[in-house]
Amino acid sequence: MPAxxxxxxxxxxxxxxxxxxxxxxxxxxxLLLSATGLDLGSxxxxxxxxxxxxxxxxxxxxSTLLSVGLGVPVAxxxxxxxxxxxxxxxxxxxxxxxxxxxxxxxxxxxxxxGLGGWLNRGLAFLGLPxxxxxxxxxxxxxxxVFFNMPMVVTMLLPRLEAVPAxxxxxxxxxxxxxxxxxxxxxxxxxxxxxxxxALLIFLLCFVSFAVVLxxxxxxxxxxxxxxxxxxxxxxxxxxxxxxxALLQLIIGAVxxxxxxxFEQPVQLMPRLRSAAPRPDATGRxxxxxDIALLAIAGLFVALPLLTVFIExxxxxxxxxxSSRSLQQSMLRSLMIASLASTLCLCLAMAIAASNRRRPxxxxxxxxxxxxxxxxxxxxxxPLALGTGLFLLFRPVVDQPWVGYxxxxxxxxxxxxxxGLPGLSQAMADAARExxxxxxxxxxxxxxxxxxxxxxxxxxxxxxxxxxxxxxxxGDLSAIALFGRDDMATLPLLLYQQMGAYxxxxxxxxxxxxxxxxxLSFGAITGIMGRHARx
Amino acid sequence: MLAVEFEAVTFRYEDMLMRFDLAVEAGECxxxxxxxxxxxxxxxxxxxxxxxxxxxxxxxxxxxxxxxxPARRPVTMVFQDHNLFAHLTLFENVALGIDxxxxxxxxxxARIEAALSEVGIAELGHRKPEQVSGGERQxxxxxxxxxxxxxxxxxxxxxxxxxxxxxREMLDLVNALRxxxxxxxxxxxxxxxxxxxxxxxxxxxxxGEVRYVAPTADFFAEPRPTDVAAYLGEAES
Numbered sequence: 001m002p003a004x005x006x007x008x009x010x011x012x013x014x015x016x017x018x019x020x021x022x023x024x025x026x027x028x029x030x031l032l033l034s035a036t037g038l039d040l041g042s043x044x045x046x047x048x049x050x051x052x053x054x055x056x057x058x059x060x061x062x063s064t065l066l067s068v069g070l071g072v073p074v075a076x077x078x079x080x081x082x083x084x085x086x087x088x089x090x091x092x093x094x095x096x097x098x099x100x101x102x103x104x105x106x107x108x109x110x111x112x113x114g115l116g117g118w119l120n121r122g123l124a125f126l127g128l129p130x131x132x133x134x135x136x137x138x139x140x141x142x143x144x145v146f147f148n149m150p151m152v153v154t155m156l157l158p159r160l161e162a163v164p165a166x167x168x169x170x171x172x173x174x175x176x177x178x179x180x181x182x183x184x185x186x187x188x189x190x191x192x193x194x195x196x197x198a199l200l201i202f203l204l205c206f207v208s209f210a211v212v213l214x215x216x217x218x219x220x221x222x223x224x225x226x227x228x229x230x231x232x233x234x235x236x237x238x239x240x241x242x243x244x245a246l247l248q249l250i251i252g253a254v255x256x257x258x259x260x261x262f263e264q265p266v267q268l269m270p271r272l273r274s275a276a277p278r279p280d281a282t283g284r285x286x287x288x289x290d291i292a293l294l295a296i297a298g299l300f301v302a303l304p305l306l307t308v309f310i311e312x313x314x315x316x317x318x319x320x321x322s323s324r325s326l327q328q329s330m331l332r333s334l335m336i337a338s339l340a341s342t343l344c345l346c347l348a349m350a351i352a353a354s355n356r357r358r359p360x361x362x363x364x365x366x367x368x369x370x371x372x373x374x375x376x377x378x379x380x381x382p383l384a385l386g387t388g389l390f391l392l393f394r395p396v397v398d399q400p401w402v403g404y405x406x407x408x409x410x411x412x413x414x415x416x417x418x419g420l421p422g423l424s425q426a427m428a429d430a431a432r433e434x435x436x437x438x439x440x441x442x443x444x445x446x447x448x449x450x451x452x453x454x455x456x457x458x459x460x461x462x463x464x465x466x467x468x469x470x471x472x473x474g475d476l477s478a479i480a481l482f483g484r485d486d487m488a489t490l491p492l493l494l495y496q497q498m499g500a501y502x503x504x505x506x507x508x509x510x511x512x513x514x515x516x517x518x519l520s521f522g523a524i525t526g527i528m529g530r531h532a533r534x
Numbered sequence: 535m536l537a538v539e540f541e542a543v544t545f546r547y548e549d550m551l552m553r554f555d556l557a558v559e560a561g562e563c564x565x566x567x568x569x570x571x572x573x574x575x576x577x578x579x580x581x582x583x584x585x586x587x588x589x590x591x592x593x594x595x596x597x598x599x600x601x602x603x604p605a606r607r608p609v610t611m612v613f614q615d616h617n618l619f620a621h622l623t624l625f626e627n628v629a630l631g632i633d634x635x636x637x638x639x640x641x642x643x644a645r646i647e648a649a650l651s652e653v654g655i656a657e658l659g660h661r662k663p664e665q666v667s668g669g670e671r672q673x674x675x676x677x678x679x680x681x682x683x684x685x686x687x688x689x690x691x692x693x694x695x696x697x698x699x700x701x702r703e704m705l706d707l708v709n710a711l712r713x714x715x716x717x718x719x720x721x722x723x724x725x726x727x728x729x730x731x732x733x734x735x736x737x738x739x740x741x742g743e744v745r746y747v748a749p750t751a752d753f754f755a756e757p758r759p760t761d762v763a764a765y766l767g768e769a770e771s
Binding site for chain 1: 579582583584603604605606609611613615616617619620621622631634635636
């Protein structure tokens with residue numbers, strides 16, 4: 001049907017794709033062009049750069065090992081006990097770190113594990129040796145485990161819970177002990193799921209920016225991502241920034257390529273909660289270990305968040321909230337997040353809609369590849385992308401509006417890899433379920449969008465919007481790169497306050513940012529969810 | 535001797551109170567039929583020990599097994615699907631019936647091979663479940679029941695996904711194994727013709743009760759009790 005191939009959604013999709021490809025391709029081209037004069041050999045020979053690469057890989061490996069090593073037993077413990085008081089709360093808690101602004105989590109981690117934090121004060125009170133120094137590798141690891149251990153649990157648990165009830169009955173009938181259950185039932189699931197989960201977490205820790213910037217503590221414990229930022233903003237050494245960015249992109253591309261190799265479609269059957277109890281969940285020792293594990297993991301995630309509220313509420317909160325710089329930062333943050341999330345949603349909708357309207361065979365392959373590569377590339381390195389944009393817009397980057405525009409665009413694009421897959425999947429599902437029926441009944445265009453698609457899609461749309469909003473609200477990468485001193489958003493303000501040890505002000509900022517982040521995500525998904533069918 | 539005795543067994547599933555009375559002779563093949571949600575699978579789960587009764591006692595081969603864990607009961611059960619673990623070969627899946635940790639002695643291997651050939655899949659032991667047909671998968675599940683050496687075989691619609699001819703072959707196989715080994719078989723089925731083809735007696739279950747038990751020929755003879763007629767009318771139309 002050639003007449004239908006250029007409908008609105010297709011044009012919108014092409015525009016969105018073109019915008020993304022031009023922006024990313026342009027920044028990549030700028031990087032490569034300015035790299036022509038560079039001697040890559042001398043870059044690799046630079047002992048400092050080699051040290052940075054080594055530390056980046058080292059901290060990412062350790063973070064992954066710890067996150068997976070702790071996440072697997074916690075997910076198992078949750079799977080073994082399908083109902084106990086507080087289980088749903090615990091599961092919800094494990095979803096929170098993803099939506100927590102990184103700098104707020106760092107604030108919480110410092111308040112607990114820092115020199116004057118709860119841990120050291122508690123140890124001192126008990127007369128035990130204290131003086132645990134958070135800065136450097138320990139802090140980076142704690143923060144990365146805070147973010148990623150819950151992610152391991154969240155990704156693994158549905159797979160463990162998808163074991164059919166009959167398998168548990170069979171295990172009970174065959175008299176399997178917990179070791180046999182692990183070997184026969186759980187190990188194959190882990191073997192299937194863990195490579196891709198571990199690689200994803202490695203990737204996230206590899207490009208982690210704010211955590212390393214705030215907790216790294218100097219040139220010894222720094223990563224490529226932070227080194228790019230420092231080269232660009234402090235040393236004004238464009239050549240070094242470009243070579244670091246290229247190095248980051250190359251390593252990242254290899255990792256993303258490797259993750260593609262592990263990617264397998266997982267068919268999780270939506271099913272009723274298993275009615276069969278697990279035969280390995282009855283032992284008393286195992287139960288005690290599970291309870292202890294869940295309690296420790298729950299506290300580990302909850303405490304840094306709780307301290308934000310406790311420290312915030314204990315301070316002179318009213319005076320702080322009336323501070324002009326805080327109010328201005330809040331308005332700036334809300335504005336950036338609103339525009340960035342709207343832009344992200346528009347891009348995601350356009351791409352998802354054009355994918356669904358065009359049958360697979362019609363979609364030219366290189367467009368699909370380019371799209372996948374550019375979106376996959378975003379995960380590789382926001383700072384490398386930012387460096388390219390910096391080069392592209394160098395003559396005008398000092399203009400405030402250019403700075404804002406770049407921050408908004410970068411935030412929209414950075415949220416896209418997280419927001420797009422869910423929306424794209426929901427749209428494809430809706431198309432598969434309803435296309436034939438709608439065609440048969442002659443429902444199309446606006447009627448279909450209003451009656452058929454909207455009730456199904458407003459929930460994933462709300463999720464995409466809320467996710468992009470809360471990610472943009474907590475962003476520190478883009479604003480650190482393009483923001484000027486008079487452009488501080490809440491995360492940047494908090495970072496500056498923490499750096500200057502203005503703790504009373506930081507307490508208030510952290511609490512405000514955390515509350516805003518939760519409220520906005522809750523409000524956006526809640527309002528959109530209300531329209532959802534069912 | 536009675537292989538299965540239910541003494542005033544009650545069980546609550548959500549809002550439905552079930553009450554079962556049933557006696558099955560050793561060596562019999564009894565088919566359980568009735569509408570969906572009537573409690574057929576629940577009855578098997580109670581025998582196997584996957585569910586515990588609210589009150590009453592369950593005796594298997596004269597022994598009160600109420601409260602016993604599933605692995606201790608003289609019972610083995612084959613489900614509709616998920617009988618096999620996808621990453622293990624058919625041989626290993628059968629071997630789980632001998633040792634749930636797959637620690638096998640030499641004579642165990644011979645027993646597994648024998649069981650595989652008894653159910654007609656001697657050559658398929660090295661295959662994974664995804665590499666064989668649905669009927670062959672259920673044959674492997676039957677082979678595991680055999681190596682477990684339990685006198686009671688419970689079949690929870692294991693042949694529901696198979697075609698009519700294959701279902702008959704499987705019923706023939708079950709009955710041959712039953713006679714050769716003196717097993718007692720309880721079969722849940724949604725196909726009255728399967729019950730008619732393979733069972734000695736039929737128990738009609740409705741709304742959580744065993745309403746009517748009769749030898750197969752009598753069960754299908756006219757005139758039928760009204761609820762049985764209503765069920766068959768739906769099923770056969």
